[in-house]
Amino acid sequence: MSCLKSKAFRWSVSFLIFLLLWAVFPQYRVFSLTLLLMHIPVLIWGIIDIRNSFFCQAFCHKDGEQSSLAITFDDGPDPEITPEILDLLKKFGYTATFFLIAKKAERYPELVKRIIGEGHTIACHDLDHRYTCNFRFTAAMVRDIGAARDILKRISGKTVRLYRPPVGLTNPHLKTALKKLNMECIGWSGSVRDGGNRFRKTFHLIPELARPGSVVLLHDTVPVPENKSEFLNQLENLFISIQEKKLKTVSLHSLFSLQPYL
Structure with missing residues (x-):
């Protein structure tokens, strides 16, 4: 996405x-102030919804795809649930992409190795999952994401190229940081917000995520342990739904023809 075509650039020019209209033409100040204020929700929308590709291109959905989808998991690895997710994937012969938090991967390297050993792809979900991650400038992003990538490389021997920002939040510095690191920004098109909001019981919607071209976002972590069995049941129902619709799962990088590792 070129600078001139980026939504953030067009927003900046418009703003x-x-x-300038507000400053130079006092008679139009009410009108121009109204339009300036209207820019604020657009900016907020661009920050919180990665599917807009507002600050940088994010791969979220494969338009025109008729038979395949990509399953992704965030926030792992977690010994309480990642092994059972891997068992289910093996049972159905499906492949997935795991966006790993580097500090958790460092604690559970055997799970990272199992993910790779069973034919899945690993990717970066940053060094940790602080909600302040989106307030970093370019240098801090390069430092933290680079450190996360180094940890994953020490464990797996692979230099990952795919990155999904925590909570899917983006800012003006992300594009430059990822360019410096030669990484791609990944979003999603299908989610039931099963991460920190698992108490809301949205699991029954998981099977509906089986749609061609979709990047399905799920989480291999257990914020509410008593909901684990229901999550796994609905995950299996999703896999059954994929079968019934005669769809196939592919690695995320295959769906978009991306290079997963350097």
Whole structure:
């Protein structure tokens, strides 16, 4: 995505035009101020919804795809549930991409090795999962994401190229940071918000995520342990739904023809 075509660039130009109008033409200040204020929700929307590709291109959905989808898991690895997810994937012969938190991967290296050994792809979900991650500038992003990638390389021998920001939040510095690291930004198109909001009992919607071209976002962590069995049941129902719709799962990098590792 070129600078001139980026949504953030067009937003900035529009904002500056109306700011100039407000400053130079007092008679239009109410009008120009109204339009300036209308820019704020657009900016917020761009920050919180990665599917907009507002600050940088994010791969979220494969348009025109008729037979395949990609399953992804965030926030792992977690010894309480990742092994059972891997068992289910093996049972159905499905492949997935795991966006790993590097500090958790460092604690459970055997799970990282099992993920790779069973034919799945690993990717980066940052060094940790602080909600302040999106307030970093370019240098801090390069430092932290680079450190996360180094940890994953020490464990797996692979230099990952795919990155999904924590909570899917983006900012103006992400594009430059990922370019410096030669990494790609990954989003999603299908989710039931099963991460920190598992208490909301959205699991019954998981089987509905089986759609061609979709990047399915799920989580291999257990914020609410008593919901684990229901999550696994609905995950199996998703896999059954994929079978019934005669779809196939592919690795995320295959869906978009990306290079997963350097």
